[in-house]
Every structure is written in structure tokens, then in C-alpha cells.
Amino acid sequence: MPETALVGSRRMLPALKGHGGASWHRWRYPFTRRTPLLIETDYNPTTLAAERRILNPRPILWLVALILLAIIPPVFGNNSFIAAATTFGMYAAINVVWQLQIGTAGIFSLASFATVGVGAYGTAVLSVYLGFPWWAMWLSGPLFGLVFGVFIAIPAIRLEGFYYALLTVGISELCRVYVVQSQPLGAANGGLFGADGFVPDWMHERAGLILGYYAALVLMIGGLTMYRMVNGQRLGRLLRAAPEKHEAFAEALGINYRAARIQVFLISSAALGGVGGFYATLLHGASPSLFMIDQLLLLLAMVVIGGIGTTEGAVLGTAIVVLIDKVFIGLGPSRLILIAGIMLITVLFLRGGIFGIPAQFSAWRGKRKSERRGLQSGKGGEVMPDEATEIADKQSIFVRRFDANLRSELKLLVNDALIEEHRTTSGKRRSDPLERVLAFFRRAAAADKYAVLAVRPFAEYRIVALSGRRGVPPRVVDDQVFHTPEDALHGVFLKRVQDLMES
């Protein structure tokens, strides 16, 4: 068996040098056997040099992206850019946690921002009326999220898909109407403000902004870690075994998928509430815009543009939308039209957002290839040019081409005179064309090669085919019985000629 599949697309990965101890060294997460990088060590078939390939480059890309995020805004950005980057960190955290609800738990809740809003309002109330400091607000935010999560999880037990999505839109609208009309929640001031902030008062404006940005970045990393902890571990595995329309199968396996879903939903609701607490300490309060359908739409736009159900999609989509919304603020209302336009184009043309493009492209390419292959006919065992790019061992391509050419040439030599010559000249000198044909036959691979079996020497001979594997006996081809070895050899020759002419 060849090591790679004969047909199929091969991934192009850069080959790293290194041999000896370096080949087998692996980074591991502390106290576990798990490795962040999957490294494959291999020998190049041409140069025989040791090569290492990193099969999953994503952790490296994440690391580079996070380092860039940690350096670029504070060093190169002006104050408004840092503020926008802070918003990005917070929204990215919300979106990543939201992916747990949509992707992992499969509960299409559109109340993610409303959960953040409940956390923000709850902690702001605690701070304004009871004088909670910022760290207590951070700690109490998840509690509000959890309580709200329990409240909105009750309908999720019974409702499915769009019914639940529409209901959660309604719940956000309900929260907005309540907040806008409630006097204790600051209906008159357009929001409840005056909560404690985590940025100390003595800090300079820029230093305070940078502190806020790093806090938001840590929040985002916290969201990513949580996603990994939930989605990559037991709960995520359980739910991956129970995708939509396969719940009954999962239940038959003994997976309590409902409990797992609700558990994931509650965990992520608590996390969203925590983000709400962060929001309240960052902006010193909360405003009804947290419950606006437009905000929800922006959040959905972020997730859709990047690709629903993936963390990298959520983060990239957030970056794009926040960049357009907050940095190009001079465009006025047209920037929202731009965002909606990008969202519309993404959804019309892409199946899985920006990060789904590679998969969609290769699927399209494969489809076009197979269409082209379908149009071509009669390749005579030779490899077609477009198929050749997918075969790892290039030598096999030339072997097949040589074989095909040789066979077409030998077919011209075979005629009745040649066959008659073979029958009559056993053990004697033979003509050149016959020797060429026989040399080709003898060169065939051992598997399925014809051979003569002496059942009773000098009395009964039969034709068998070798198995080509050690320990596996040859199989009888047909029930023809020959009485001399010469006849049997001629019978083998006839069979081979027949196979050659048919190929």
C-alpha cells in the first residue's frame, strides 16, 4: 500500500529541516500528553532527507494574531483606534462564547447580546445603588447571566430552531422596552450610568485606554480558553455525537444530549453575563442600546461574515465589522449599509463565511475536475494530466505511461502465426517478436500472474493464478486440464495474449 492515497487533493505544507532528536521532540501542554502541534516526520522519496511537517498550523496562526493584536493598537493606534480595539476585544469575547451556544449546543439563541445587557444592567445597579466596587461587579456579572440563562433556557427545552430564534429576538425587544421605560434603570438619562470603573482615576487618558484594551484582550483570550475547555472536552464531544437529526441515535448510545446542551447553554450564559459585568465597569454603566435589534444584527453580521460555528471566524468577522463600524466612522450611516452589503454577499455566495472559502473552493475545484474527467474517454491505463497532480509518487505515473505504450506496441505483433509459432517451438529458438511478447509477459507482477500447477506430473496440469501474497495459495483459474507441460504452457500463453488484447 502506498503511504498516501493514490487519488485526492494533497495539502501543500511547508517542509521543515531537522533530524535526530529534533524529529521526535514535541511541545506538550503542561501535565498532559496533549500536543499543541501535530508534527509528522517523513523522508523525502527523492532526496531521502528527513522532513518535518506541521499538520495543524492553526495554533501558530492564532499565536501570531494574538501577538499582533497585543502590539499594534497600543503602539501604533491613536486614542479612538484603541477604544475601537477595546470594543473589538469585548465583542470578540461575546461572539466566541456565542459560538458555544449556536455551534456546540446547537441552540440558535439570538439573545446573546441581551444576556450581556442583563449582566451589565445588573452589575450597574449593584454598583450605583449598593456601591459595589469593580471587582465585585466582575464577580457578580456571571450570576446575572446565569439567572437570565436559566430563564431563557426554559423555552429552549421545548422549542426548536427558528421558533426559539424568533422568541429570543422578542425577549431582547422586551428587555429593551422595559429598560427604556423603567425609571430606576435610568430611563430619563438614556441608560444607567455612574458605576465603578476598573481603570483608576489617576491614570492618564491614554494609559487608561491601553489598560482597558489589554483587559478586553484578556477577556477575549478567556473566552477562547473557555470555548476550548467546553467544546474540546467532554461536553463538546458528547454534543458532537448528537448533531441535529441524529439525536435519537445519540440517545440510544446513552448520551443525555438535552442535559449537555442546557449545561453548555448555561455555562456560556454565565460567561456572557461576566462580559456584561466587564462592559459596565468599562463604560461606567449600561445603556438600552445593548438590547437593540440593530446591535444584535451587527453581532450576527460579525459571526456570519467570519463563518458561523468557528472561533477564528467569529474573531475575524468581529475585526472586520468593528473596523468598518468604529474606525471608518466618518462614513456615516453608509458604513452600516456597507456592513449589511458584505453580510448579504457572504450569505449569498459563501457556505461557511470567510473561513469556509478554502473548503468551498476545493469542493468546487473537485467538481470541475470530475466533470472534465467525465468528458475524456479511453485513456488506456495512462494517467491523465489533471489526475497526475494528485498522485504523490510521480514514478508510478511514468510506469503506467510506459506500460500503456508498450502494450499498444505489442498488440501489433500478436497474430495467428505468432501463436502457432509458440505452440510448435516449445524449448527451441524463437523469433524476435515472440521473444519480445514473452519478455513482457514474464515481467508481470507476481499478483494474479498465471502459473502451471502439476496436479499429477506428466499426466494432469492446470492453470492457476498466484495470489502475490506469502502464505496465500494460488487459485485455480478454470477447469481446463492439460496432459503435457508444453500444452499447459501454451494455455498460459493464450490466456496472457487474451488479457493483453483486452487491455
Added chain:
Amino acid sequence: MDPYYLALTTITLASIYGLLALGISIIWSSLGMINMAQGFTFAVSGYGAWLVAQYISANGFVVVIGGVLTGALAGALIGGIAFIPLYDKPNFPLRSLIATLAISLMGGQCLLWIFSPRVKALPKIFGVGNIHIGPAVASYDKIGSIVCSAILLLLTLGWMKTSRRGLEIRAMMQNPEGAALVGVGLRSTAMSVMMVTGAMAGLASVLLSQNYFISPFAGTTPLVKGMVVALAGGLGSVAGALIAAVLIGFIEAVTAVGLGGQYVLITQFLFIIAVLLVRPRGIAGMIEHTRE
């Protein structure tokens, strides 16, 4: 609490909610798409009617026709963008939902851009005054709303029952694949569904604008209410949508009179959550398998 006033308010609200919810419900059951841009249709047709009233004629009939036609055009636009390119693609329900959301975001901002955030008011198409029906007192616009929406509802339902196109729509509601197999054109039928439901939203917009102003985002609340009514009635059921419209109109009227206007949404939502917990597909909803 005046029972006649209550009944009248209930019927007025029910007729307008019925128009909105029926649109959403029919689109869901025949096209398999949740039209979140129904609110955009609503706002656009308000502006269409306003333009007609400004530049052509302030005659009530002409204004209504203007609103209805704009609604139908907006519906066709949404169908052309969100249904036609997507309906045979993978993951259609979610993608069309997001596409309609994008249209509604984009449309709202475009309206804001073109017409400025200043609200507009439609002329009182039914005139100002009261009419006495026995012991009850009703203003002209309430009576006008009820009559107009009843006429459009009856016309639509009659059209769906008797016409060839209505038969095609009903076939598509029952089994889209089967309908396609027996020669119902999915695209043309979908476009006519979108236009009819757009026209319904347009009429509802003109009728509601008798009491509220027209603004770029005026469609949000009617969209949420229409959706909620459609959900409670059961997506895909005409009778369910009408029953839910009456029930929710009644709850709104009772809450507004008994508790105060700010509690309307809260009581409505509690009602709907209760309904959905008991009947997850709404009062008369179809089971999922019918759609697949």
C-alpha cells in the same frame, strides 16, 4: 372597563396583526423562509404612501393603493435577493434568514439616508370623526382599518382558495418538492407569494400610520409583533395566525386598559411563552416534517 371599547380595540389590533402575521406565516410555509425584512417592507410602503400623498393625490383610496403597490414591489425585491439565488443552495433556511436580516439592516439605513430621520405623517385617509354603533363609539380610522384589512384578508384568502395561482401556492405549502414535480414553477410562485404578502404589509403600514408616524425604523415593532403572532398561531397556519391575532390583540387591549401601555409587550410575551411551552408549534402549527 368599557367592553365595547375593548372589543373594538381588539378587532382593530387583530386585523392589523393578522395582516402582518399572515404574511410571515404564508412565506414560511410556502417558501420555507423566515422573512425578517417584513419590517422593511412595512417602512418602505409607509414612505411610498407618503410620497403618493405628497406628489400625486391625498385621496385616501390613492394613498392606500400607493402603499399596497410599494409593499408588493418591496416584497418582490426581497424575494429576488433572498429567495431566488438561495433556495436550492445548502443550508437555505439559515442563509435566507440572514439575507433578509441584512436586507432589513441595509434598507433601514437607506431610508434613513434618503428621507432623513424626521418622522412623516400620512393624511387622515378616513377623515376625522366618530361613528356610533349602538352603545359603542368608534373613530373613522378604526372602522376604516377594520374594513380595509378585512377586505384585503378576504380577498387574499378567496384568491388563494379559488385561483390557479392560489392552488399552486397551497400545493407549495403542502409539499414543495411534490409541487415542483407536478409542474408548479417554484420561482414564479415564490415571487407572487412575496408580492402578495408585501402588499399585505403595505396595507398594514398605511393603516397603522393613521395612529403612528412613519420613520425609517417604524417597521421593527410591527415585525416583532407580527412574528410573535405568527409564532403563537403556528408558522404556516392561516387559521392559527388569525386566532392568535385576535387573542394577542385582546391581551394588548386588556393590558393597555387595565395595567398601562408599558406592560403590553410583557404580558404578550408571557402569553406567547406559555402558549409555546404547551404547544411548541403554536396554536395550529404544522409539524416540521410537512416542510421537509
